[in-house]
Amino acid sequence: MNASSSPAAPSASPSERWRARAAVLAIVAVLVLSLLLATSALAQESDDTPPTLAGGERVNATTMQVTVADDTDVDEASIDVEDFSLSDGDLASINVTESGSNATVKLFLESGVNTDTVTVRSPADGAVTDAAGNALASDSVTVTGMDSRLPFLREFRLKRVNESAAKIVARSNEPLTGLDVEIRGPTSANLTRADFRAVDDNVFGVPHVRTVHFPEDGVYTVEVTSLEDESGLFVNLTTAETFVRDATAPTTEIDGPSHVEAGDRARFDGSASTDNVGVVDYEWTVDGETLANGSGFEHAFDEPGTHRVGLTVADEGGNADTANWSVTVHDAPSKRGVGVTATNDSARRLVVVSSNRTEERVRITDEYGRLVGDDDVTVRSLRVTLPTDETLRLNVCGNATAPGFEDGTGREALTVVSIDHGNETVRDPTFRFSVSASRLSRAGISYSDVALYRDDGNWTELPTEVVRATKSTVVYEAESPGLSTFVVGASGAERDWEASDGGDGGDIRVADARLVRDSVPLGEYVVVEVTLANDGIERGSFLAGLSVGSRVVDTRRVTVDAGETRSVSFATRAVSNGTVSVNGTVAGDLRVVTRDETPTEESGGGLLSNDGNDTGEEANGSENSGDGGGFDVPIPNPLALWPDGLVGTVLTGIVGLVVGTYGVLKALAIYLGY
Structure with a gap:
């Protein structure tokens, strides 16, 4: 018979198994947490190491980051903005974040700094602690790369040391590692930072100094082209100063009327x-x-x-x-009460002579001594006699026309002036006018071939005298019986030498001849004043001839009324020494001098000026203008004075022998050490 077996235990359901596992895990977690808490408490009880500043770095131009490190845990709540200081810049705020047992602190600056390295320091006041209460000791970290400001010049100047040297001062906002300076002028150079020395002058900024020498006269430009600071920040510049080296005096030239x-x-x-x-x-x-x-x-x-x-x-x-x-x-008649007004027509002037004056004889001209005309031919003034209680109005035109003048006279018109005087009358009108040397040259006439003509139904040549003459201008004066249309033109004087007495009607003689100056620079004018007298009972003409030595240099036919005298002037270029005479009457002995000699002048004052100008405007028409104007002056060749023929050959040999002997003796003396 089979033995009977004991009944089997019932198996757990899946849900029961999961609950069991969860309970086990919960027990393990509690045990682990308890262990950690116990370990932490034990560690805190045994932590005696304070936190430190472990490092710093650049975040951007205005932000840095540092680490507060601890082996257990940093108390982030203990960190505040007052717990940090900076070597450069101003701290605006901070931001603290936990990073394990450490704390990361961002430092925000109010603005960028002008230095590459910034040191962050913590104070020794125990404000920053770890979880165990250990305080952050005094500590510091370095943050690099913080320079955010470009270098610039606070001052740049050249300080003259003497006439040829200057000190360059380039004051920057910070020390420089690069400085480029370019010098341009008659000589050029380039300087770098190594050519300068930085000095401490207790003034804000850093001066970089260099003294430079400028070797030649001229204008130099000294320009700073670039700067570089210790952080490698680079900037291009075009800051420049000018230095003038000038050891040579200027040369003064004056141009104006004499x-x-x-x-x-x-x-x-x-x-x-x-x-x-x-x-x-x-x-x-x-x-x-x-x-x-x-x-x-x-x-x-x-x-x-x-x-x-x-x-x-x-x-x-x-x-x-x-x-x-x-x-x-x-000396001249007064211009008081005279008004000369320009019109829209530049060649026309309106003249008003008021009755509010005290002189009967007045000179009509503008403030510069010009009435109408241009640089070639200028009517300078009109002198008239007018009762003081009368007003005179004239319309003077300088570009008028003269129908029939050239056909009727066969003369060239240099300029035409018309004067509209209405029904008003004046007494003793006298014209003063000037003609430039270049205009005379273009017309192909001599200075003495100029006369003033008046339209009185026929063109009548008026007595015209030379007042003065310079290299560039001849000034004339002519009297007229009244006002009308006038022509400055070529004179009708004959140019051929006829006879020693030159007479044609009347009994005319040379009463006086005077050389205004007896010493005249080569090429300047020689002026001779001549007085002719008519001792006859009828009007006649006289051909006056000017001679220097035995050579006739100019002639002029002059009309003289019966029983009257008339003064005329000759002017000719000074070429050679000699006795000056008019129709045999001696005016004086002429001496031609060089430019560096001082010409003499008689005490009475002369008509001739040595400066080559008469008015500033007339200078434009000078004979040296390059257009062929002026008078042709023969300049003697000094070599022509050396004798020719046998005498010249012998003299040349003697001079050569003397020069050769001197050379041999000089060489021998040098050789012997004398």
């Missing part, structure tokens, strides 16, 4: 003054009194006589030069 009428404004020009670098200052004086600055100057001379106009010019280097200009002021 003869003016009292009361007229005269223009003087110094713009032709030169300097190797440049003229920067002009100072004008009259008779020693400083009156004006600038390259041009105007002045009205009230007192007749000789006056001195001075001009001092200076350059950038302070060098100066002075020149003087002599002006002869001639």
